[in-house]
């Protein structure tokens with residue numbers, strides 16, 4: 001790589017990088033590149049097995065249907081077909097990816113037997129002597145479907161009376177922390193601040209699903225080894241994640257699974273779903289032969305989990321001088337038919353709010369919504385890309401309303417070192433202002449002397465390091481009957497039964513729309529900017545209802561913060 | 572189903588193997604002959620990862636009937652370079668023209684087809700020459716730079 | 729699933745084998761093999777190694793293209809200069825070294841760029857086992873009946889401004905046409921006689937734009953004529969909506985591209 005492609009700004013990150021490093025910051029030839037240019041890098045499919053069998057799934061042509069009957073007799077008789085698998089052959093035919101982190105309720109079958117919830121959902125797997133024979137066999141799987149009403153839009157899906165995608169989530173909303181039908185962020189009092197703002201600017205933004213589209217499609221080859229193990233060559237991006245998922249789904253100790261991966265023909269997030277390994281290994285177990293299960297391009301595009309669709313509503317309160325005083329988000333992530341990683345994506349998104357800007361009052365309700373679309377999964381910029389697009393599009397819109405140059409508007413509102421962020425951590429190593437200045441220069445946009453002088457290292461902290469004097473809380477979207485599943489929950493036993501506590505017959509969602517009376521929280525700010533925040537003992541204002549006591553012991557030693565995955569926890 | 576014996580020249584050496592009816596050249600090379608360098612990306616002509624040279628012309632192996640190569644010459648990345656890398660391979664390494672490396676064999680064969688015909692291509696001609704090859708990781712700029720620099724180096728075995 | 733590949737010495741034998749049904753003819757394979765790979769074809773593949781199908785024979789009046797001539801062959805032939813601009817815009821280099829003229833006549837929307845050009849040029853086709861030529865317009869109207877095309881006879885246009893082609897794609901180079909336009913504008917003195925305008929992407933197959941042809945026929949190619957032609961660019965057409973463009977968009981922009989093409993051909 002040519003040096004000119006990177007510019008190191010020593011003025012900004014002088015303390016962050018040691019100049020004596022001999023590798024970082026220097027162009028280095030990749031260790032795997034000779035393999036790439038000679039075509040010898042071993043991708044999963046670059047392993048030859050004598051007697052290799054090919055697995056192909058029969059898939060639902062409906063968005064949503066009940067399965068009355070699956071008849072595989074004709075498929076079994078098709079030339080070259082060795083074995084046909086259905087859900088009954090899968091030892092543990094219900095899984096959710098993040099169950100490995102004790103997070104979420106098992107919701108997705110490997111091969112569906114009772115209901116299909118998205119077009120292309122697999123219902124049977126045909127294993128045959130050749131790929132062509134497997135295709136022919138899969139076309140001969142006869143399924144008697146009873147089509148059901150379906151829903152393909154997030155806001156349609158949460159309307160009363162919408163078709164229910166997953167019975168365990170009757171409101172088509174994932175339950176966050178076992179408590180709410182959405183992920184909350186509350187920082188300050190947005191409604192009060194909106195009332196005092198000079199302008200209130202609203203916007204609606206949405207993003208379609210995006211397929212990662214790696215040039216190598218996802219797949220795996222599995223074969224019995226002589227030592228009672230199964231070897232599995234896989235395109236997975238997350239080898240141990242796939243190994244543990246397979247171990248769970250096949251009820252096999254991981255010591256019997258020999259996974260080989262690491263050479264991935266492009267992943268971009270789309271190769272974490274661990275779809276192929278369990279079926280390829282199951283096929284190898286049941287036939288005693290090597291089995292390859294890989295998607296063709298059409299499958300990759302249709303049933304490969306994309307970055308899910310998102311829709312965002314943003315309301316900003318802004319002062320005449322351009323300071324944003326309040327920002328409110330309502331976000332909907334389209335999880336598709338199953339949870340996979342979307343529950344986690346919304347936490348990543350909420351942790352990112354309100355974007356790289358210091359705003360004293362921030363509010364977000366973000367929903368992980370189930371629809372009859374292809375289940376969504378990870379993609380680079382996981383959980384962030386859609387809302388970042390929304391935020392930056394909105395920034396432009398607000399700049400226009402207040403009549404400011406959009407770059408100066410960003411500089412004015414940017415995080416500076418030492419500022420308090422909405423998720424209650426102190427901003428450090430900020431560089432947005434400097435990025436804006438470089439962009440303005442390159443784009444030939446003239447900045448005011450003030451904006452030119454601005455620096456991420458100046459003007460932060462102090463007042464800006466304070467937690468809001470008052471944070472408005474509420475019980476909107478509270479649900480009953482769910483257990484909190486979060487790996488960070490202290491004292492939660494791993495291996496405890498994962499079955500959901502079913503919602504009470506009284507629909508848990510009956511109360512979702514009516515916000516319960518707001519509670520207020522007053523908190524003491526951390527002391528110094530830049531340093532990690534000091535304990536901020538929650539203290540109720542005399543006139544307000546008391547706060548629930550903290551879960552462990554007396555006065556907390558550590559500040560409350562949002563962990564990336566499990567919501568509020570102590571550190 | 573009757574298999575057909577196919578005799579052809581692969582990277583300069585005579586080879587023979589059996590093809591299934593309707594089998595494409597990509598599958599035939601990979602599973603029948605054991606040359607794993609051409610890659611599957613789509614099986615429908617869209618990605619170019621399977622590009623090989625047939626009598627010197629770039630073709631999509633996934634859309635070529637295996638039987639159609641009877642008596643003909645096929646070249647793949649496995650035959651590129653000798654003990655030392657081919658100048659194109661050298662340039663791809665020097666310019667970071669491969670990230671995951673999956674599109675690389677196809678890119679290299681398209682580039683070779685170009686340079687064999689036109690040793691001093693313009694940038695536009697390079698872009699045209701790799702327009703049938705998709706890369707999802709690297710970005711095309713390093714690949715274009717690599718091909719231009721291989722052409723400039725002039726050395727061709 | 730393909731159970732047999734039948735390779736014949738002559739096009740006539742291949743045509744007879746196709747007549748039996750349950751078979752598909754394989755030319756360059758750029759479309760057929762994708763279907764084979766997806767297990768969506770009849771069980772027999774029929775092909776021929778007839779050398780006549782790979783020949784280009786040019787005279788002063790016509791170019792005769794064997795149906796198995798590839799885009800790369802067209803580009804390598806100086807006799808086919810009139811078609812270079814079209815052939816160059818078909819697929820990438822790999823597709824061009826495989827894709828045949830014959831296959832292009834049967835390619836489904838959005839493909840068939842060469843067929844659009846050939847339609848405007850008034851090409852005629854020879855079918856295996858038949859002595860008389862059939863107009864391409866006729867063949868395109870009824871592509872379902874299995875008939876093996878052996879040759880395509882293309883009249884040579886006179887002068888640089890007698891023929892032009894544009895392809896509108898969203899990806900450059902190599903994108904599929906969201907629409908394409910070919911214009912054949914022979915002049916008698918300053919007036920156009922025997923005009924043919926063909927569209928791709930404006931119907932389920934390459935078609936002639938009758939209203940545009942009427943507006944141009946017998947006229948001088950000036951600003952007024954161009955305006956009259958553009959005004960009826962989408963008249964009577966029901967273009968498809970697909971992933972490349974909506975019917976609305978196609979109808980909106982076809983006139984814009986027609987104008988640019990006609991203006992190009994009106995300049996001395």
Ligand SMILES: Cc1cc2nc3c(=O)[nH]c(=O)nc-3n(C[C@H](O)[C@H](O)[C@H](O)COP(=O)(O)OP(=O)(O)OC[C@H]3O[C@@H](n4cnc5c(N)ncnc54)[C@H](O)[C@@H]3O)c2cc1C
Nearest residue numbers: 616755756757758759760819828830831834835840841877
């Ligand atoms: C990546 C890609 C990009 C492409 N880009 C373009 C493009 O830009 N423009 C474009 O026009 N096309 C494009 N195509 C489509 C296709 O490559 C061309 O239309 C090509 O000319 C088809 O010819 P073939 O020889 O490959 O046909 P084949 O695939 O062999 O056959 C296609 C059809 O025609 C029939 N057929 C073939 N020859 C005859 C004959 N002589 N008589 C009767 N029937 C016959 C076959 O039976 C079959 O039904 C593209 C294809 C791919 C895969």
Ligand code: FES
Nearest residue numbers: 612613614619633
């Ligand atoms: S695999 Fe041949 S073009 Fe994609």
Ligand code: FES
Nearest residue numbers: 670671706707708
């Ligand atoms: S390097 Fe990954 S597709 Fe090109």
